[in-house]
């Protein structure tokens with residue numbers, strides 16, 4: 389299970405974290421523990437396991453006999469320490485944040501650019517997001533329904549309101565919204581392999597139409613490694 393999960397890691401994660409052992413093995417083993425614990429709670433000969441098997445493999449194939457599950461699996465050796473570090477990350481960004489970083493390359497949850505450069509951290513508490521790049525302020529006010537006065541009250545860190553054209557690349561607070569990093573290709577040979585509007589919408593529990601309306605200046609396909617505005621789920 390551990391080795392299989394390695395194959396599902398998004399390549400951006402290990403590139404951005406300098407092939408860190410804690411990240412590579414810790415994230416993988418943290419997820420391995422979740423899968424094995426879930427399987428161990430199932431009755432190996434019962435309907436739960438069969439239903440899961442059918443869900444993954446399809447019900448039309450002959451079922452294989454399950455050999456039972458490990459009931460008391462623990463992270464082996466050094467991995468236990470790596471998993472402990474990952475649990476500290478989970479306490480900060482949540483289980484979904486770790487999964488978004490691992491499976492989908494959403495490094496914004498780890499405050500990292502794809503180069504490994506740290507992003508300016510978002511302030512603790514409140515509903516902070518990063519301003520999407522090249523996003524006109526007037527668009528932001530229009531699509532969120534937030535007024536200039538409300539923006540000023542919610543963002544006392546802005547000494548004056550940003551100019552009407554582009555937002556500063558600073559943390560902003562606007563209730564009900566967050567910014568989504570468009571996870572892109574990791575390899576120069578595939579510069580266009582970024583997430584689609586459909587994938588972005590699906591990951592954020594909404595429709596492509598809603599996401600496109602929130603990003604009126606982004607015509608065409610989503611730009612890799614840039615931020616787009618999405619509803620906070």
Ligand SMILES: [Zn+2]
Pocket residue numbers: 390391394412413416
């Ligand atoms: Zn491993």
